Amino acid sequence: MHYLITGGGAAGLNCIEGIRKIDSQGEITLVCKEKYLPYARCLITDYLVGNISEDVILLRQQSYYEQMGVNVFCNCEVRKIEPERKVAILSNGKQIKYDRLLIATGASPRPLGCKGDEKIGISGFRDIDDVLRIKERFRKSEKAFVFGGGLIGIKAGYALKKLGLDVEIIVKSKQIFSRVVNEEAAKIIAEHFQNNGIKIRTGLAPVEILGDKEMEGVLLDSGEKLKGQIGIVGKGVSPDKSFLTGSGIDVCEGVRTDERLRTNIENHYAAGDVAETKDIVSGQLTINAVWLNAQEQGYVAGINMAGGDKNYPGSVAANSAEFFGLPFISMGIVRESGDCEILEMRHELMYKRFVLKNNKLIGAVFVGDVSNAGFYMALLRTGIDLGKYKRDLGRPWFNVEFIGKLLESKQGLRESISLEGEQIFFK
Amino acid sequence: MKRIFVDLERCMGCKGCEIACAIEHSKHKNLIDAIKQLPPPISRVRVYGNFSGSAPFQCRHCPEPYCYFACIAGAITKASDGTVVLDRDRCVHCYSCVMVCPFGVIKVGEEEKLCAVKCDLCEDKNIPPCVQACPTKAMFYGELEEFLNLVKRRRKKEKCIT
Numbered sequence: 001m002h003y004l005i006t007g008g009g010a011a012g013l014n015c016i017e018g019i020r021k022i023d024s025q026g027e028i029t030l031v032c033k034e035k036y037l038p039y040a041r042c043l044i045t046d047y048l049v050g051n052i053s054e055d056v057i058l059l060r061q062q063s064y065y066e067q068m069g070v071n072v073f074c075n076c077e078v079r080k081i082e083p084e085r086k087v088a089i090l091s092n093g094k095q096i097k098y099d100r101l102l103i104a105t106g107a108s109p110r111p112l113g114c115k116g117d118e119k120i121g122i123s124g125f126r127d128i129d130d131v132l133r134i135k136e137r138f139r140k141s142e143k144a145f146v147f148g149g150g151l152i153g154i155k156a157g158y159a160l161k162k163l164g165l166d167v168e169i170i171v172k173s174k175q176i177f178s179r180v181v182n183e184e185a186a187k188i189i190a191e192h193f194q195n196n197g198i199k200i201r202t203g204l205a206p207v208e209i210l211g212d213k214e215m216e217g218v219l220l221d222s223g224e225k226l227k228g229q230i231g232i233v234g235k236g237v238s239p240d241k242s243f244l245t246g247s248g249i250d251v252c253e254g255v256r257t258d259e260r261l262r263t264n265i266e267n268h269y270a271a272g273d274v275a276e277t278k279d280i281v282s283g284q285l286t287i288n289a290v291w292l293n294a295q296e297q298g299y300v301a302g303i304n305m306a307g308g309d310k311n312y313p314g315s316v317a318a319n320s321a322e323f324f325g326l327p328f329i330s331m332g333i334v335r336e337s338g339d340c341e342i343l344e345m346r347h348e349l350m351y352k353r354f355v356l357k358n359n360k361l362i363g364a365v366f367v368g369d370v371s372n373a374g375f376y377m378a379l380l381r382t383g384i385d386l387g388k389y390k391r392d393l394g395r396p397w398f399n400v401e402f403i404g405k406l407l408e409s410k411q412g413l414r415e416s417i418s419l420e421g422e423q424i425f426f427k
Numbered sequence: 428m429k430r431i432f433v434d435l436e437r438c439m440g441c442k443g444c445e446i447a448c449a450i451e452h453s454k455h456k457n458l459i460d461a462i463k464q465l466p467p468p469i470s471r472v473r474v475y476g477n478f479s480g481s482a483p484f485q486c487r488h489c490p491e492p493y494c495y496f497a498c499i500a501g502a503i504t505k506a507s508d509g510t511v512v513l514d515r516d517r518c519v520h521c522y523s524c525v526m527v528c529p530f531g532v533i534k535v536g537e538e539e540k541l542c543a544v545k546c547d548l549c550e551d552k553n554i555p556p557c558v559q560a561c562p563t564k565a566m567f568y569g570e571l572e573e574f575l576n577l578v579k580r581r582r583k584k585e586k587c588i589t
Contacts (some may be wrong), residue, residue: 042499042500042521046519291499291523295495295496318527322520322522327535329522370526371525371534372525373526374493374528375529375530377526381529
């Protein structure tokens with residue numbers, strides 16, 4: 001049995017773990033686009049600041065791959081696959097014959113899409129090479145811009161601020177993190193940014209990047225010209241799926257998968273930022289491109305590829321970050337729609353918001369105080385009816401009372417905690 | 428693998444385990460200094476419930492832990508003996524683990540670092556202090572098999588009394 005994994009990200013790495021859980025013999029080949037072994041992509045901000053070293057950012061050391069019996073091809077991509085013959089053609093010209101394939105190529109940053117966006121100094125923020133490029137440029141820079149209000153771009157801006165640059169965030173919509181949190185939460189976070197010296201300007205977009213070959217400034221749609229040497233593009237990502245054209249694999253926005261993470265063609269699986277999976281709240285196929293989904297999907301796909309039978313319950317929209325000591329977490333659907341119910345509480349920098357539908361939690365936002373957020377995630381994943389307890393959502397005693405209630409009514413809980421001691425809610 | 432198990436019939440919700448855990452994770456490891464310590468030491472165990480039903484919750488060392496999948500830094504791993512280990516040096520305090528732990532037992536640390544904290548089973552001790560502190564012996568540290576036998580014995584005895 002030969003397993004081919006295209007993509008050395010979170011999904012690819014955990015696929016190895018999943019396969020090896022069942023099949024200790026089969027041959028595994030991992031194809032990584034970058035020249036590095038799988039690393040913790042979310043830590044590139046810390047890598048930029050210099051908080052962490054090279055061996056911390058690597059998720060596993062070289063010896064792990066030898067131990068697991070994995071052939072790793074770095075700096076290499078799959079150019080084309082032929083599902084009928086089960087052959088993949090690599091960018092180095094090699095042809096690989098496989099029995100099972102995992103598509104985990106991930107996603108790439110969207111371009112800025114304005115005049116002059118190819119100039120030196122303009123960069124996405126997705127991989128180590130971006131960090132090295134920005135580091136190189138950093139010495140000649142005084143001011144950096146972040147274009148877009150997404151989490152990744154702003155994380156990069158935060159890192160540059162920590163390194164001592166002047167940072168300004170330019171967002172087209174009314175708020176930052178518009179895909180992650182609601183307006184009120186964004187306002188609190190934005191204020192916190194401003195108080196810590198990062199300027200945020202909304203309702204603006206760049207028209208042209210100024211400068212000869214290198215970025216020297218930016219022209220905004222308001223007509224303003226601003227000086228700056230670095231421009232981070234945070235316009236989101238789009239899945240790397242072009243190599244699948246003509247292969248017959250069902251691709252919409254991403255690669256469509258079922259509850260075992262199979263694609264429409266047998267023996268072909270998909271996971272991570274390239275895969276469309278069932279959203280646990282809405283039930284719709286969607287790309288929830290976050291780390292935790294990618295890791296879990298890779299693992300589940302690996303088990304199924306190796307002949308196991310593991311159901312993937314669904315992905316969840318979830319984000320967590322901390323800026324200048326202010327943590328925040330968001331999960332599920334955070335904006336109101338038609339027939340949902342909103343519960344909110346606010347105290348200075350602390351803000352909590354719960355979105356309910358039919359007495360079930362479908363989304364939540366926590367700013368400042370994130371403790372016990374996982375408990376709400378469990379409520380969201382399982383869709384437990386909250387009954388009269390919903391008025392206590394977010395209160396410090398909520399889970400104490402609620403779990404007490406579950407303990408009392410038993411609901412299979414007594415046995416499960418005392419005997420197995422694991423996974424009460426998500427079974 | 429050895430774990431902490433709880434006989435739910437016996438938990439009275441006294442929170443003695445919480446105190447014992449906080450003391451063990453304080454600087455000087457005694458009650459009075461632990462109370463005075465600023466910021467206060469964090470208990471890794473929390474008693475949930477009320478008189479009609481309560482249980483101490485701490486890291487359950489899940490077989491396929493959500494926190495492992497969520498950790499963006501690779502700081503949470505599953506050791507070969509099945510325990511879930513959090514490496515404080517790798518933690519970048521993004522709180523992704525806090526976001527997904529269904530038991531709410533990973534906490535935001537406020538000790539010397541902002542990194543996440545959770546039950547580490549006090550590996551340098553034979554019996555974790557929380558288990559030792561339990562006045563009703565509701566908490567038990569050992570193999571599942573041993574615990575099941577213990578519960579069986581206890582139930583038999585209780586039947587004789589009634």
